[in-house]
Amino acid sequence: LSPSSQSTKDYALRLLKRIVSINSVNPEMDPDSPGELELSNFLKDELSRIGLEARTQRVPLKSRKVRRQNTIGRLRLGGGRKTKSTKTLMLNGHMDTVPSEGMKIPAFKAVVRNGFLYGRGSSDMKGGIASFVAAAKLLAESDEKFSGELLLAFVTGEEYLSSGTESIVQSHKYQADGAIVGEPTDLKLALAHKGFTWFEVEVLGRAAHGSVPEEGVDAIERAAKLVQKIETSLKPTLSKKNHPLVGYPRIHTSWIEGGRAWNIIADRCVLKLERRTIPGESSNEVYDEIKNLIEEIRSEDKASRSAQFKLSRLFERDPLETKANEPIAHAVISSYQKVFRIKATPIGMPYWTDAAYLSKPGGVPSIVIGPGSVSEAHTAGEKVDVAQVYTAVDLYAESVREFFRAAEARS
Numbered sequence: 001l002s003p004s005s006q007s008t009k010d011y012a013l014r015l016l017k018r019i020v021s022i023n024s025v026n027p028e029m030d031p032d033s034p035g036e037l038e039l040s041n042f043l044k045d046e047l048s049r050i051g052l053e054a055r056t057q058r059v060p061l062k063s064r065k066v067r068r069q070n071t072i073g074r075l076r077l078g079g080g081r082k083t084k085s086t087k088t089l090m091l092n093g094h095m096d097t098v099p100s101e102g103m104k105i106p107a108f109k110a111v112v113r114n115g116f117l118y119g120r121g122s123s124d125m126k127g128g129i130a131s132f133v134a135a136a137k138l139l140a141e142s143d144e145k146f147s148g149e150l151l152l153a154f155v156t157g158e159e160y161l162s163s164g165t166e167s168i169v170q171s172h173k174y175q176a177d178g179a180i181v182g183e184p185t186d187l188k189l190a191l192a193h194k195g196f197t198w199f200e201v202e203v204l205g206r207a208a209h210g211s212v213p214e215e216g217v218d219a220i221e222r223a224a225k226l227v228q229k230i231e232t233s234l235k236p237t238l239s240k241k242n243h244p245l246v247g248y249p250r251i252h253t254s255w256i257e258g259g260r261a262w263n264i265i266a267d268r269c270v271l272k273l274e275r276r277t278i279p280g281e282s283s284n285e286v287y288d289e290i291k292n293l294i295e296e297i298r299s300e301d302k303a304s305r306s307a308q309f310k311l312s313r314l315f316e317r318d319p320l321e322t323k324a325n326e327p328i329a330h331a332v333i334s335s336y337q338k339v340f341r342i343k344a345t346p347i348g349m350p351y352w353t354d355a356a357y358l359s360k361p362g363g364v365p366s367i368v369i370g371p372g373s374v375s376e377a378h379t380a381g382e383k384v385d386v387a388q389v390y391t392a393v394d395l396y397a398e399s400v401r402e403f404f405r406a407a408e409a410r411s
């Protein structure tokens, strides 16, 4: 393996500066932001310029102000036509960032100092995008001996509900045999991460005058009992579970809302809960956990029995778990060994990524590895280590080669 030339490094840094300076704050999180459109168009032009077939894909979203679109680049490697045995590898990165409000550095100036590039999205995850593009440019310029189809998928909305990757998967136009998601992992190979489920519990009691609470059914008190049970009963149970890469599951109360007036016993209280799931936990299982706590509360006193608890699942995303012997994991492990001269030690991550959606329901075995650090993501002084971006270029290019070479060797 020959590490990237100075010109490749220069290209990667120039590109990273350029894309960090384009504001692509998620418009679902900040309605005044311009969204990903300018970045998406820029990336489409850049991919065309370096020799990829590039296009955009509209992402249907009820965002009144701005058009949302993914950018997809396609590169046929090794010449020849695509046949049934041609494998496809996807490099996936989200273009959106979280809002820049409250940042303590210029959010879109892309200042480089002491080996770090500063700005919103530098770690999460424009460093990954720049490395993907620079790796694709290397591959497009070289005369590779294997054949394969490389897809670059730059997507909208990951920081909210993952509209972009959802569109990629739902359209069935971009099927792949493996995917690398370039979220910041400090260039560690992540094979697993947690999923999540959002629950709402609406507690309906009966209003009464504050002077005679016994004539009502206090919805706030019932909701508080549930919060208490989560704390004293559920959390200790969850902390005994363990997944070798992601640890134990978590739960917390995200919102609470209820009450009418000082002197009225509340007839309604709503709790919103977030449950972070580990690989192997089923959606029904985590639903039943909450349902059982509610049953317990209802069995404890008369007022709770006469209250109504409406439990609903509002949104959920599966955890990620990819086996180390999947071809994509195998390719990255081999190239990791070449680039770092040590064996990759797979990690798990607490946060969710599009890799899980690509894996299921997308059916594309996916792993996560990228430059930058999750402890920089979303921070007021977000930065990325430029040297990591350069290393990522080598790692990605070599992973692509390993993936297609191994596929050819198998066929």
Ligand SMILES: [Zn+2]
Pocket: 094, 124, 125, 158, 183, 184
């Ligand atoms: Zn991210």
